[in-house]
Amino acid sequence: MNFQQGMAVLTIGDGDFSYSLALARILKPQLSKSTVIATSYESRETLQETYPRFEDYSRELASLGAQLYFNVDATRLAQTLPIVAESKFDRICWNFPCTAIAYGQDGQNDAMDKNKDLVRQFVKDAKDLLSDCGEIHICHKSKPPYNQWGLEHVALEWLPLNSFIFAGKVVLDRFLFPPYRPLKALDRKSFPCHDACTYIFRSAKRSDAEAFSSTICEEEVGTKMQTVPITEDIILSLRRNLLQDASQKRRYKVKRKTKFRR
Structure with a gap:
């Protein structure tokens, strides 16, 4: 997904903040010039x-x-975001946006118009917070009824004509972002996201000479992509991240069992 150290990243509505944590592990804001701002619509107490x-x-x-x-x-x-006045972001990310609907039926057809308006208003508001090389990333499922939202078109409908573009989409592989698990709004249950894609939007005036390269490069369309060989370091890094997440899950389960036995 082309997250690079030095970027300023804003996450929106991130459930338990697991996606934000995945990005923070990549960008290492404490050790670099990166910025990671994680936000939620809910209060800290509710989370x-x-x-x-x-x-x-x-x-x-x-x-x-x-x-x-x-x-x-x-x-x-x-x-509603206190630091927004002095901030510009290279990536603004919202995974699985939807209005809150009872009984876990968020995102269904009967709420489609409300969800479309939600996306339209978000993009209209967020575009002014982007840096010159900034992108808005909206991730959502691509099977019915979610594909009927028409995200690639809806997101641009409240913007001036030709000011912003849909640059393309990238399949979401959540295992590249441990410990990320998509969760329902105000519900600890997760849901499958094997069909999810991240839709990329950016300014139509973006220059190729910007500080950070695009997630999707126009010059690569229709050409053969370079294959990056798997190295021992890559395998060890993946193994280390996955084992760390598994270890945390085991500790959490033991903690819960101990709590219930008391």
Whole structure:
């Protein structure tokens, strides 16, 4: 997904903040010039009550130098995100945006118009917070009914004509972002995301000479992509990240069992 150290990244509505943590581990804001701002529409207290891993993740985020903000409205960022006035972001990411619907039926057809308006207003608001090389990343499932949202078109409908473009989409492989697990809004249950894609939007005026390269490069379209060989270092890095996540899960299960036995 082309996240590079030195970037300023803003995450929106990140459930238990596991995606933000994955990015913070990559960008290492404490040790580099990167910035990671993790936000939630909910209060900190609500997240503590809902998501069992939230406290662990928030502590690690803080130790990595990330900043956490709560009660942030994706459609009113200028009014609800305190640091927004002096900030510009290279990536603004919102995974699985949807309005809150009862009984876990978020994102279904009967709420499609509300969800489309949610995306339209978010992009309209977020575009002003982008750096010159900035991108908006919206990740969502690509099977019905979600593919009927028409994200690549809907996101641009409230913007001036030809000011912003849909650059393309990238398949989401959540295993590249440990410990990320997509979760339902205000529900600790996860859901399958094997069909999910990240839709990339950026300014139509972006220059190829910007500080960070595009997630999707136009010159690569229709050409054979370079194959990167798997090295021992890559395998060891993947193994280390996956084992770290598995170890955390085991500790959490033991902790819960001990708690219930008392």
